[in-house]
Amino acid sequence: MPVNLSPPVASDLLPIKGVLLGTAEAHIKKPNRKDLLLIKLNSQATVAGVFTKNKFCAAPVIIAQEHLATHTGVCALIINTGNANAGTGESGMITARATCAEVAALLNCKANQVLPFSTGVIMEPLPLAKLVAGLPDCVADLREDNWLNAATAIMTTDLVAKAVSRKITIGAKTITITGIAKGSGMIHPNMATMLGYIATDASVAQGMLQQMVTTACNASFNCITVDGDTSTNDALMLIATGASHAGKIVDTHSAGFQQLQAAITEVAIYLAQAIVRDGEGATKFITVNVTAGKNEAECKQIAYAIARSPLIKTAFFASDPNLGRILAAIGYAGVDDFDVKKIKVYLDNVLVAEHGGRALSYQETDGQGVMQQSDITVRVELNRGAAVATVWTCDFSYDYVKINASYRS
């Protein structure tokens, strides 16, 4: 069960002028489920993205970046689930290129104007024929109000679809933003195992858009971990169609840039947190907040040590305030020059540790009370500077093992 995360409602998801979405059942891994999504863009649209840093990145990740770099404009994005087309060597590259060519033929554009994405099992050949056979259904299904189906079609082990919309006003114009994402396991920056697509009808110059998606990703998908595994297929794409006819954003210092950046970051954070709330086997959503550090890097290092510790995550699953494990994680995080006596550790607002040990005021019943909640914040004050970092994670349950021990079957 996702932690405090309701499934999106179709009517809450706002169409973005210039973006058409179509899905199909291509039977890539399993029958009777949507597993193919085609996103068709208007001709003025600009697109920017952030991709996994995994060295064994998937063929579509390589091709998508190659095609973006040609700067010939993006006509469509094609996304399949059920197979990652990763660890597939040269034949995987051929399959990904062929996918783009087939989409281009159907939409009457060039192959390098199509960006491919895949998610699913690694190191198995992508069944190209099945994917291609599903494309005409996608084309026939293309509509503006199809975001919920789109979010559903890209799910793998996700229990609920992840999608959200926002409306903002820039100058006198209304700007709409809608985003979808998938991801549940193999979640760790850079980046989480996820695919994310955010579209807006604002008009944004290519360079600005790249900066916007990088900033949004750093504040969202690069702050989450489920299991510490960085996927081969991650990508977050930001699309700006310009169909609102608002003035084009060409300057990072403009009010329009700032407002749109804030709204897009907010959408990205919602989607990133939704991935953690729907983390494989999750029963709790944990915010790890490290404050008063010397720099952001050390805050993040300590936050991640806590967020990925199986011992801490199983204690959260058990609602057991075995909080010494948090001190142990702070101690082995790899930050070597801090004074343990200055550190304070809080569970929500309960002071747990100070002066190098358990706080005198700490009562087990207070810790127990917080541990029973489904949303919990661990706060670590380093008390040696002004930097902060936040990481979101979930607990570690029997179901995580169950899901991942049986993922392929």
Next chain:
Amino acid sequence: MPVNLSPPVASDLLPIKGVLLGTAEAHIKKPNRKDLLLIKLNSQATVAGVFTKNKFCAAPVIIAQEHLATHTGVCALIINTGNANAGTGESGMITARATCAEVAALLNCKANQVLPFSTGVIMEPLPLAKLVAGLPDCVADLREDNWLNAATAIMTTDLVAKAVSRKITIGAKTITITGIAKGSGMIHPNMATMLGYIATDASVAQGMLQQMVTTACNASFNCITVDGDTSTNDALMLIATGASHAGKIVDTHSAGFQQLQAAITEVAIYLAQAIVRDGEGATKFITVNVTAGKNEAECKQIAYAIARSPLIKTAFFASDPNLGRILAAIGYAGVDDFDVKKIKVYLDNVLVAEHGGRALSYQETDGQGVMQQSDITVRVELNRGAAVATVWTCDFSYDYVKINASYRS
């Protein structure tokens, strides 16, 4: 069930002249189990150790190092289980010092000639009165042939005691080595959550002994991981009593040094592997061997990325050759300049991946066959140098979650 690890037999464990061991039931955490071990040394014994690098290291870890640094000789080691005396601040230091003083009074030596060790739950006060009340029983029990009881007394979540002996001949003299260790969860260098004590009747100068224990530790306890959590309490101690009356080892280039080093490293590797074989919830023992790297550091980095990935460990638990997850881990290990096309991945002798993807010769049934074994080797050939590294780990099962979700109850 420990993986291919038989409990030690008392008669296989050889006494070390100069080392007396006594245990007691001090009821520190639970009744009716040995939880206190006193090791008394002869006056000529030299002692050296390696300790956890966790910044939140336990009070006894700090005191043991302090006492060793006084170079006044070590009279005794006192080890309790059931409570780690870690994350206990200033009062933990007072308790650890008081423990040493009580032991010193009973054995008629100085407090700084006693080294304290604790293992168990973190951030709870050590019940000093119970520990002290158990000391006379330890003293009354002191004997040379008490190694199996000693190994049993230091267990926490361990399912079997870990102990081994070796005999070697240096010159004309027979030298005996016996070692014990505990550890099962919170296992990751530097170091693993473990305590290890290895004693020999060889005569070794202090400086040589320190070098020997560091070398042995790097080749053994620093090559294992169960859950990626580095404990607050780890220590590996090496004791040389000199009671064999063999010539003193004072030169690292001597044949005696080399022979003893090899035997002690062998004992340390046995004990380190025993900890992994008895890893919490383990059903499989996995050797990760990275070869042909540029340097040892990159080999180890990739080996650890594989060895600590929950996704890979759950796949081993399921005997599912979902081997793309291994490629993903190699790709995110943080080594950035290798060519994925040059890498070969083997499961035992089955070639799984090459040329950036699945090997053409690979048959799922072959992978399946290896995955069903209880001892499995993953070998990664980087094919860009001559360096190698090996890491030992276990799989990740329901029982890991169960054990750690209920550890304190």
